Amino acid sequence: MFDVQCFGNNSNLLLVNNEEIYLFNKINNEYSVYQFKHSCEITSAIFLEHKHLIAFTDLNKFFYLVDYKNNNQIAVKKSFQKKAAKLLAKRDESTILLGDKTGDVYSLDLNDLSNSEFKLIMGHLSMLTDMVFSL
Secondary structure, three states, rough: OOEEEEOOOOOOEEEEEEEEEEEEEOOOOEEEEEEEOOOOEEEEEEEEEOOOOOEEEEEOOEEEEEEEOOEEEHHHHOOOOOOEEEEEEEOOOEEEEEEEEEOEEEEOOOOOOOOOOOOOEEEOOOOOOOOOOOO
16 A cells, blocks of 8 residues: 555655555654554554554554554554554544445544444445545
């Protein structure tokens, strides 16, 4: 997978290339670069700017939250029953939505990760390739 996403008024750039994630973070007109190398191909990734986390899924059906400010420490690792097609975070970074290729969409509450599990919020019987939040 190759993906590029801009966050936070285009001051942050997330680049995903197969097993690697690069975060370019612009602060006071200077860029810092965070790199994370994973052991399996990444299927979807997003940046949670205010929580200092990168969320991603891989081909082995796992969901991860990585704290890029804390030496890329894996903060959360959860197994998932299907391969994820898309991750999306609410603007307030309280919830992540995970869509799988069969069209099912799950939510994960980020406010209480120790007790939080993925909850099915929408089932569908067609291929899901993208998701967007609407206000």
